[in-house]
Amino acid sequence: MARITAGVATSHVPAIGAAIDLGKTKEPYWQPLFAGYDWSRQWIAEEKPDVVILVYNDHASAFDMKIIPTFAIGCAESFKPADEGWGPRPVPTVQGHPDLAWHIAQSCILDEFDMTIINEMEVDHGLTVPLSLLFGQPDAWPVKVIPLAVNVVTYPPPSGNRCWLLGEAIRRAVESFPGDLKVQVWGTGGMSHQLQGPRAGLINAEWDNRFLDMMSQDSQRLRTIPHIEYLRETGSEGIEMVMWLIMRGALGADVRQLHRHYHVPASNTAVGHLVLEPVA
Amino acid sequence: MARITAGVATSHVPAIGAAIDLGKTKEPYWQPLFAGYDWSRQWIAEEKPDVVILVYNDHASAFDMKIIPTFAIGCAESFKPADEGWGPRPVPTVQGHPDLAWHIAQSCILDEFDMTIINEMEVDHGLTVPLSLLFGQPDAWPVKVIPLAVNVVTYPPPSGNRCWLLGEAIRRAVESFPGDLKVQVWGTGGMSHQLQGPRAGLINAEWDNRFLDMMSQDSQRLRTIPHIEYLRETGSEGIEMVMWLIMRGALGADVRQLHRHYHVPASNTAVGHLVLEPVA
Amino acid sequence: MSHQDIHSYLAAFDDIPGTRVYTVARARQGYWINQFAMSLMKPENRARWKADEKAYLEGWNLDEDQKAAILARDYNRLLDLGGNIYFLAKIFSTDGLSFLQAVSTMTGMSVEDYQAMMLAGGRSPNGVRSIKEGN
């Protein structure tokens, strides 16, 4: 049977993608940020997952205002990087895993999640920057990817609790998939950032670090954080952290923290990164 | 406050729309079918609802295989009739109620339903035929309409129980809308029909009539009917009846049956129609 | 809420005689049949299609089997190849056929006999509920 072997959380700041694409990762501004991913790059090279279920949000790239799905799962064979206004990122096309993606979509609908199924879609920095952080600049991504796009742009996004429950449903789905696959779930976005208005630039390192603690120590409390708390404490775009709860919900009751990294700033944003392992 | 004053169930067979559009309603084939709607046309003319939340399924008109939302709510100002291959039906453009539609969308997402919001969409016979049955051929529809499109084409559709729960959430949403609106919920599609394969033409009047009974007498039992029972007993397209449960769930525990009609055939289909009133 | 297994959920569908449920397996197989059919919602595409059906099919990533079944209007075959009836409806609507006329072609009956069956109350569910149960 397929199984969820690890969870990864990471910010997905577009400037990080640009730094990689333009060969700036050794510059003093960027070096400490990327150094925090060294351990993870080595770990994942040994870990060799078959599939990553990559939870992210579309930043007005695949979806315009005509259609706003709350949970959209990508079931296509492949997904091209989107042109976000400066040309598509020079990264490989993302290869999907339609068999597993459709299996998850069907299972989650039976489980009373109101999924939107997507068969053609481009993917933006929200999805490709995490891949670059973990895999660098290969000619082809060494893993299949199932994009799971969550609306966190138009209010209301799904509640933290709903995200957690979807994670649990994804786990049940993966475990009922025939075939021996190592599957990781990644939760991306965050941490503190506000990209708009006079309050832009807000960073709350204390709150962020408490959130990182809770991912492995007091995780049930995470489900109860209301949207307004993310907004007040971590900036308007800090709301992206609800997506981490899908990953966390998929890992089960207890996890072990294998790696942790926190760095300020990347552009306007506080970068947080965790590698977690479920404890049976 | 806005309130749900009635529920209407009706089949939405495309041939019924064609019969109306081509002036054939008095022909012997069609007369008994339309006669069963006389009471309802008079009733609704007196009832004068402000808004109808019209639950239907898109029949490969607004949504192709690129994107398949489970629950899609139409929040646009208006919705044009779709061209399903023989030109759009000659009926008025459907006027939406964006204030209430967005209110319902937001409320249902807070209530942990994973809605897809639609801001531009054409509507097919699934939505326009019920309007024609209840309102005839006016120059403009005398009611605002909120389209709620449910996937019942690609499997799995949402469970009957999930549909019922969405109905309950819609009721809570309507009752928290400021402004004095009379809102009806319509559930459309069904009853028995199979449009494909050697088994096409299946009609199960006994099962259909039990279903009609249960809508007012044993409604909790309706939530437990599995998809396979609809398919086996009422034909592959009989699955559309799960959509009636959204309407029924929105009416609350007890209802009074004001009107009932059952007729075979309309083209390939058994036509069922109910008018229900919530009992406080 | 109980967690039903998708495998047992899907397996039951194969037990219904004379019926192809539009499962994911069929949806994936018939993706381009259905996308092609959907394109006939636009009058300009219908005109191109009517002018030269074979040429029109070239744009749609269809295999020879699928093309042949479309050109032959063999709807049972199209269902087997992953077509869905609501998508296929765009083809027969463009041909000027009603649902009743098109659907009857899948039953082995003449349109007249099928129409007569419907007027008499339709096909009985008795005997066609389940292959295994024979009921």
Add this chain to the structure above:
Amino acid sequence: MSHQDIHSYLAAFDDIPGTRVYTVARARQGYWINQFAMSLMKPENRARWKADEKAYLEGWNLDEDQKAAILARDYNRLLDLGGNIYFLAKIFSTDGLSFLQAVSTMTGMSVEDYQAMMLAGGRSPNGVRSIKEGN
């Protein structure tokens, strides 16, 4: 599951200083600002836009206020008129600006001062959590 009321849910957002949450009210008001901005994802549209910004805006159902704010790259004003930052990003990306450069223009700080604030750990949340609470 408790059923939170959408009105109280939304009301809290207005209590955050210096912030416009992209609520439905804003999404509806700014619909065409955002759809226009999104069109700049296509290189051919960016070329037309750069050649004649005013002419390009004519196609988008925008009022004079909205057009003026777009042409002036007045992002705070655009937020007030219903723009969303991820849509607006297509405008400043087309201008060759980074998120940091564009975002700084909304804060009343120079790019250099804003950048220095970020390097020093960012803006403190103290005092900007709630207007009512003043914390």
